Amino acid sequence: MSLTATEAPPGRGLVPGSYALGMLMREMRNRTLDTSNFKPLPEDLGEPTLDEGYTEIRQQAWLNSLRLADHADYARWTLEQLDEVEQHRDRLRNWVTAAALSKRKNVRPKSLNGIAFGNVGSGKSTAIIAAGGYAAANGLLPRYLKHTHYLQWLRPNGAPKGYTEQQIRRVFAECDLLVLDELCGEMDNANDWVRKESGDLIDARVASGRPTLCATNLNDERIGEIMGSRFLSRLGGGASLFEMVGEDRRRPVQWGRKPEEQEPTWG
Numbered sequence: 419m420s421l422t423a424t425e426a427p428p429g430r431g432l433v434p435g436s437y438a439l440g441m442l443m444r445e446m447r448n449r450t451l452d453t454s455n456f457k458p459l460p461e462d463l464g465e466p467t468l469d470e471g472y473t474e475i476r477q478q479a480w481l482n483s484l485r486l487a488d489h490a491d492y493a494r495w496t497l498e499q500l501d502e503v504e505q506h507r508d509r510l511r512n513w514v515t516a517a518a519l520s521k522r523k524n525v526r527p528k529s530l531n532g533i534a535f536g537n538v539g540s541g542k543s544t545a546i547i548a549a550g551g552y553a554a555a556n557g558l559l560p561r562y563l564k565h566t567h568y569l570q571w572l573r574p575n576g577a578p579k580g581y582t583e584q585q586i587r588r589v590f591a592e593c594d595l596l597v598l599d600e601l602c603g604e605m606d607n608a609n610d611w612v613r614k615e616s617g618d619l620i621d622a623r624v625a626s627g628r629p630t631l632c633a634t635n636l637n638d639e640r641i642g643e644i645m646g647s648r649f650l651s652r653l654g655g656g657a658s659l660f661e662m663v664g665e666d667r668r669r670p671v672q673w674g675r676k677p678e679e680q681e682p683t684w685g
């Protein structure tokens with residue numbers, strides 16, 4: 419059965435067992451997990467079932483998405499390691515918890531999307547990836563994605579090995595939580611195709627009540643200029659904001675400047 423992003427089943431938490439099982443098997447195959455020895459739990463075969471008991475699969479899917487984006491080294495970060503104030507540790511935890519609870523209750527989260535913004539190197543990726551790891555451990559199937567990768571993967575022959583273009587669209591439109599990093603990164607402007615593909619992704623997620631947590635160096639005005647007001651409205655409607663505060667944590671060294679231009683606080 420083919421299922422497009424806009425045809426998500428009604429009532430994601432309460433789906434017929436056989437449907438849930440089919441989705442699970444397909445998910446495992448998509449992630450190149452070996453399904454030959456998979457034995458469904460009794461609740462997979464029975465009446466309406468909740469997506470519980472699959473923490474391992476969720477974590478594998480999450481890690482695979484980080485690997486696909488060459489960001490596996492960030493997987494070690496947990497919410498506890500984030501700065502309480504500068505990286506909004508507790509607010510991020512609450513936001514993910516609310517999303518997990520909404521999924522369990524099959525209701526739409528009050529604040530559907532989250533936007534982490536701040537300077538280069540302020541710790542945005544670290545924070546949203548820690549939040550994704552927390553989501554995987556708490557009942558959500560999260561996936562990590564860089565905006566430019568998504569567009570690259572949808573180009574002819576651009577999908578990573580083992581994926582079709584349609585699978586890429588579906589996988590990121592239908593995961594429980596999309597952790598979308600570097601939104602509009604390295605984009606001065608966007609052509610119609612970029613706007614359409616990015617807009618369709620967010621549209622599908624908003625329409626089906628699936629949250630997206632994104633990170634960007636850009637402010638809302640700039641995102642609106644690049645992607646258009648439709649995209650901005652969908653993404654930003656009722657979103658929670660997480661401003662990452664502070665200088666570049668990578669503390670880049672300086673060179674070739676006159677002594678009076680050196681910044682006294684660094685190095």
Ligand SMILES: Nc1ncnc2c1ncn2[C@@H]1O[C@H](COP(=O)(O)OP(=O)(O)OP(=O)(O)O)[C@@H](O)[C@H]1O
Nearest residue numbers: 499500501537538539540541542543544545667668
């Ligand atoms: N709470 C923290 N404690 C210590 N180091 C941290 C913390 N958060 C992030 N870092 C480190 O700071 C550096 C920059 O973090 P990160 O890559 O998350 O920043 P960013 O805002 O995503 O940067 P960019 O704008 O370039 O994408 C990384 O080396 C990361 O390991």
Ligand SMILES: [Mg+2]
Nearest residue numbers: 542543544599
């Ligand atoms: Mg980053």
